[in-house]
Amino acid sequence: xxxxxxxxxxxxxxxxxxxQAAFKSEYYRGETCAMAGASRKHxxxxxxxxxxxxxxLKDRMCEVYPSDMRVKANPSGLYTYPDVxxxxxxxxxxxxxxxxxxxxxxxxxxxxxxxxxYDRGAKSALYRxxxxxxxxxxxxxxxxxxxxxxxxxxxxxxxxxxxxxEMDAKFASLGISIPVTEIYRNIRFDEN
Numbered sequence: 001x002x003x004x005x006x007x008x009x010x011x012x013x014x015x016x017x018x019x020q021a022a023f024k025s026e027y028y029r030g031e032t033c034a035m036a037g038a039s040r041k042h043x044x045x046x047x048x049x050x051x052x053x054x055x056x057l058k059d060r061m062c063e064v065y066p067s068d069m070r071v072k073a074n075p076s077g078l079y080t081y082p083d084v085x086x087x088x089x090x091x092x093x094x095x096x097x098x099x100x101x102x103x104x105x106x107x108x109x110x111x112x113x114x115x116x117x118y119d120r121g122a123k124s125a126l127y128r129x130x131x132x133x134x135x136x137x138x139x140x141x142x143x144x145x146x147x148x149x150x151x152x153x154x155x156x157x158x159x160x161x162x163x164x165x166e167m168d169a170k171f172a173s174l175g176i177s178i179p180v181t182e183i184y185r186n187i188r189f190d191e192n
Contacts, residue, residue: 018070038067045187063087066084071100074132104130107135128149143189146169166180167179
């Protein structure tokens with residue numbers, strides 16, 4: 001979430017405004033906050049992940065969305081745009097606009113220095129309140145690091161980490177693996 005000034009809106013005002021806006025904003029408990037743009041590395045990682053996920057899930061009843069699909073993290077009421085969101089099974093939407101997904105299976109955020117604290121802390125906690133969410137993934141853009149929080153049968157969350165030198169990142173909730181080299185294709189860590 002950016003550090004731009006926040007404004008208070010009702011949910012109805014937010015959705016009306018958001019559906020016509022030229023930029024995306026998060027919404028939580030009446031406050032909105034414009035989302036910042038993304039770096040080249042961030043965009044490459046998102047594109048790589050979307051492509052690999054789509055390919056891996058093409059024969060299953062799963063839909064892969066890039067960062068333009070709004071998600072409502074129930075019951076918290078956070079409305080946001082994850083970098084990648086996957087829903088397996090029938091997608092449920094908030095209304096007939098079909099632009100606010102209610103039942104994500106897996107959410108991925110590509111973290112940067114400016115977003116890591118929020119993505120790892122408050123946003124992670126709000127996402128994990130969603131009963132449909134099975135896995136929350138954080139992918140670093142400045143180093144090889146993929147962290148997967150996986151919901152267990154007792155509703156606890158287990159951390160699975162992919163570190164430098166490991167060949168594949170495993171996404172337990174989907175039962176798939178993706179080569180780390182594909183997630184980080186065209187990424188040079190010596191560049192900003």
